[in-house]
Amino acid sequence: MVLEIKNIVKRYNDVLAVDNVSLSIREGEIYGLLGPNGAGKSTTINTILGLTKIDSGSINVFGKDFGSNEMEIKKEIGIVPQDIAVFEDLSAYENVVFFGKLYGLKGSLLTERAKEALEFTGIWEKRESYPKKFSGGMKRRLNIACAIVHQPKLIIMDEPTVGIDPQSRNHILESVKELNRKGSTIIYTSHYMEEVEELCTYITIMDNGRIIAGGTKDELKEMVSSDEKVEIKVSDVNYTLTESLKKMDGVKEVVLEKNMLSIVSARNISNLGKVIDTITESGSEILSLNIERPTLETVFLTLTGRTLRD
Amino acid sequence: MKALNIAWYTLLRNLRDLKSMAEVILIAIITVLILGSALGRAYDVQNISRRKAVFINMDKSVLSERFESFINTEEIKDILEINRVESYESGMELLKEGKVSAMIVIEKGTFEKINLGQEAPIKIYHRKTKTFSSMLVDNIVENFISGANITIAKSSIGGNMEGLVRKDLLQRVPLSAKGNIPRALDYYGVTILVLMIMYGSLYSVDGMGDDYLEGMRNRLFSTPVRLSSHFTGKIAGTVFTVYIQALVIIFFTKLVYNVNWGSNMAQVLFIAFTLAVFSVSMGLMTVMVAKDVKIANAALSTIIPVMTFISGGYVWIRIESSLIDLLPSKLVHTAFFNSIYGEFSGQTISSVAILWVMILLMGIVSVIAGRRRLN
Numbered sequence: 172m173v174l175e176i177k178n179i180v181k182r183y184n185d186v187l188a189v190d191n192v193s194l195s196i197r198e199g200e201i202y203g204l205l206g207p208n209g210a211g212k213s214t215t216i217n218t219i220l221g222l223t224k225i226d227s228g229s230i231n232v233f234g235k236d237f238g239s240n241e242m243e244i245k246k247e248i249g250i251v252p253q254d255i256a257v258f259e260d261l262s263a264y265e266n267v268v269f270f271g272k273l274y275g276l277k278g279s280l281l282t283e284r285a286k287e288a289l290e291f292t293g294i295w296e297k298r299e300s301y302p303k304k305f306s307g308g309m310k311r312r313l314n315i316a317c318a319i320v321h322q323p324k325l326i327i328m329d330e331p332t333v334g335i336d337p338q339s340r341n342h343i344l345e346s347v348k349e350l351n352r353k354g355s356t357i358i359y360t361s362h363y364m365e366e367v368e369e370l371c372t373y374i375t376i377m378d379n380g381r382i383i384a385g386g387t388k389d390e391l392k393e394m395v396s397s398d399e400k401v402e403i404k405v406s407d408v409n410y411t412l413t414e415s416l417k418k419m420d421g422v423k424e425v426v427l428e429k430n431m432l433s434i435v436s437a438r439n440i441s442n443l444g445k446v447i448d449t450i451t452e453s454g455s456e457i458l459s460l461n462i463e464r465p466t467l468e469t470v471f472l473t474l475t476g477r478t479l480r481d
Numbered sequence: 482m483k484a485l486n487i488a489w490y491t492l493l494r495n496l497r498d499l500k501s502m503a504e505v506i507l508i509a510i511i512t513v514l515i516l517g518s519a520l521g522r523a524y525d526v527q528n529i530s531r532r533k534a535v536f537i538n539m540d541k542s543v544l545s546e547r548f549e550s551f552i553n554t555e556e557i558k559d560i561l562e563i564n565r566v567e568s569y570e571s572g573m574e575l576l577k578e579g580k581v582s583a584m585i586v587i588e589k590g591t592f593e594k595i596n597l598g599q600e601a602p603i604k605i606y607h608r609k610t611k612t613f614s615s616m617l618v619d620n621i622v623e624n625f626i627s628g629a630n631i632t633i634a635k636s637s638i639g640g641n642m643e644g645l646v647r648k649d650l651l652q653r654v655p656l657s658a659k660g661n662i663p664r665a666l667d668y669y670g671v672t673i674l675v676l677m678i679m680y681g682s683l684y685s686v687d688g689m690g691d692d693y694l695e696g697m698r699n700r701l702f703s704t705p706v707r708l709s710s711h712f713t714g715k716i717a718g719t720v721f722t723v724y725i726q727a728l729v730i731i732f733f734t735k736l737v738y739n740v741n742w743g744s745n746m747a748q749v750l751f752i753a754f755t756l757a758v759f760s761v762s763m764g765l766m767t768v769m770v771a772k773d774v775k776i777a778n779a780a781l782s783t784i785i786p787v788m789t790f791i792s793g794g795y796v797w798i799r800i801e802s803s804l805i806d807l808l809p810s811k812l813v814h815t816a817f818f819n820s821i822y823g824e825f826s827g828q829t830i831s832s833v834a835i836l837w838v839m840i841l842l843m844g845i846v847s848v849i850a851g852r853r854r855l856n
Contacts, residue, residue, distance in 0.1 A: 220703040245705035254696035260494045272486045273704040
C-alpha cells in the first residue's frame with residue numbers, strides 16, 4: 172500500500188472535520204476523492220501531508236508511520252494545491268528549480284529534472300517568462316511542474332483544473348494519465364465528476380467529514396441503481412407494440428408519452444437489440460434513442476439527497 | 482542548505498521589486514535632508530548660552546590648584562562660568578534660587594586621598610531637575626577626573642605628573658565641547674535610518690503572510706524542510722534586503738550629506754545589522770501571532786511611529802524612564818550615539834546585547850505560534 176489511513180479524527184473546536192476516516196491506496200492507482208465543499212477532503216489531504224495534526228488514528232505512507240518519518244516521506248510526495256502556488260516574481264524555470272532544491276535536488280540532476288518537468292507540462296518554451304504574464308491554464312501547468320520536478324511516487328492533486336480553458340484542461344488530464352503510466356500513484360480531488368469518472372480507478376465519496384461510499388465507478392453506480400432506462404422516439408406506436416415490449420425478458424416498465432417510449436430494464440440484461448428489433452418489426456421507425464445510466468452525480472444525489480455543488 | 486536556498490530566493494524576489502526598494506531609500510534620504518535642514522538651528526552648538534556654577538575648594542593640594550586652573554581655561558569659560566564661593570551655605574542659597582546650575586565641592590584632603598588610591602569623590606550638587614547645564618558640569622568634572630586618573634597612573638610608572646596634567650586636560654576639553662557635537666543632519670541620519678529599518682518589519686509581515694499564511698503555505702510546508710529552516714531562511718533573506726537598504730542610506734548620507742557616523746564604522750554597521758534582524762523578527766512574530774497580514778500591518782504601522790516618537794526619533798525629547806530606555810528604538814539610538822560620540826563602548830554593547838535577547842525571544846514566540854497554526 173502506498174497510503175493507509177486508519178480511523179483518523181480531526182476536530183476544530185466543536186466541528187468534526189474528519190470523522191473516523193479510513194482508506195487504503197494501492198500503488199499505481201488514480202484515487203478519486205469526491206465530495207462537496209466542507210466534506211473533509213482537504214483536511215484529509217492536509218493530514219497526509221502533515222499540515223494538520225490529527226486528534227486520533229494513524230497514517231502510514233509507503234509502509235512507514237508518518238509521524239516518525241515525516242521528512243523522509245515528504246521527499247516522495249508532490250502536491251498540486253487547489254490555489255495556484257507559484258511565485259509571480261520568479262520565472263517559470265526559477266520556480267521549478269526553487270522547489271526542486273527544497274526537495275533536495277542539486278547540480279546537473281536538478282537542471283535535468285527542471286527541464287523534464289517544464290517540457291512535460293508544455294511550458295519549456297516559456298521558461299524565462301514570469302507567471303504574472305501567464306494565462307490561467309499555463310499557471311496551472313506550472314503549478315503541476317513545481318509538484319513533479321522531484322519525480323514523486325505519490326502525487327496529490329487538489330482540484331487542479333479549476334477555472335481553466337478546455338485546452339489546458341485536456342492537457343492536464345492527459346498529463347495525469349501520463350504521470351500514472353510512468354508509475355506515480357495519484358490522489359485526485361475534484362468537483363467535476365466527469366473528470367473523476369474518466370481518470371480514477373477507485374473513487375471515494377466524502378460528506379460531512381465521513382466516507383459515505385467507495386469503489387470503482389461501476390461499483391458505485393451499481394450501489395444506487397439496479398435498473399437501466401432507454402428512451403426511444405418512434406414514428407408510430409400502437410398498443411400491440413407496448414404490450415410486446417412489456418413481455419420481453421428483463422423489462423420492468425414501459426411508459427408511452429406521445430410517441431416517446433420509456434423502457435426500464437434490469438441492469439446486466441442485454442435486451443436492447445431485441446427491443447430495437449421488436450419496434451422495427453412492428454413497422455415503426457426509430458427517430459432517436461437515448462440510454463440513461465446513473466452518473467456519479469446520481470450516486471451522490473441518491474446517497475446524500477443533494478447535488479455535489481450544493 | 483535549504484534555509485540558504487530560501488534566503489537567496491527571498492532576497493532575489495525582494496530585490497526585483499525595485500520600486501519598493503527605491504521608495505524606502507528615497508524617502509529616508511529626503512526625510513534626513515528635510516528634517517536636518519528645517520531643524521538645523523535646534524541642534525546648533527552656538528545656541529548654547531553660557532551657564533553658571535559655583536565652586537568651593539577646601540583642599541590645598543597641587544591637584545586642587547590644577548582643578549581651579551582647569552575650570553578657568555578659556556575653552557571652559559566659553560560655555561561655563563564657575564565662580565568661587567566661600568561657604569557651603571552661600572553656594573546652596575544660589576543653587577536654590579536658581580542663579581546657578583550646580584555647585585562643585587572639593588573637601589579637605591580629597592586629592593591626597595586620590596593620590597593614595599582611596600575613594601574621595603568631588604561632590605556636585607544639582608537642583609532637583611537635572612538640566613543640560615548640570616549635565617555640563619558633571620561632564621567637565623568627569624573629564625578632569627578622567628584626565629587626572631591617567632596622569633596619576635602615568636606618574637606611578639615614572640612619568641612627569643605636573644606637565645602631563647596640564648597637557649592632557651587642556652587638549653581633551655575642546656574636543657568634547659566642539660568637535661564631536663552632532664548637527665541636525667547627524668542626528669536625523671541616525672534616527673531616520675532606525676525608523677526605516679524598523680519599517681523593514683513590514684517586509685517580513687508581507688513576505689511571511691504571502692508565503693506561510695496564504696496560498697503558498699501548503700506547498701511550502703509539504704516540502705521536506707523543517708519549520709525552523711523555513712523561518713530562518715525567510716528571516717535571513719528579508720534581513721539582507723533591509724540591510725542592503727540600510728547600507729545605501731548610511732553610505733549616501735555619509736558621502737553626500739557628510740553625516741557623522743563616527744570613526745568605528747564596523748560597529749555602526751553591526752548595530753544596523755542587529756536592528757535589521759530585530760525588525761524582521763518583530764514582523765515575523767507579529768504576523769505569526771496575529772495570523773492575519775492586515776492586522777499585523779496595522780499593529781506595526783501604529784507601534785513603530787509611536788515608539789520612534791517616544792525615543793526621540795522625530796524631535797529630541799527627554800523622558801526619564803527605565804521602561805522607555807528599553808524600547809527597541811531607544812536602545813538602538815543609545816547604541817548608535819554611544820558608538821559615534823561616546824568614548825566608552827559599554828552602553829553600545831549592553832544595548833546591542835539586549836536587542837539580541839529580544840530577537841531570541843521573538844524567534845521562540847514565532848516558532849511556537851507557527852507550530853500552533855499547524856494544529
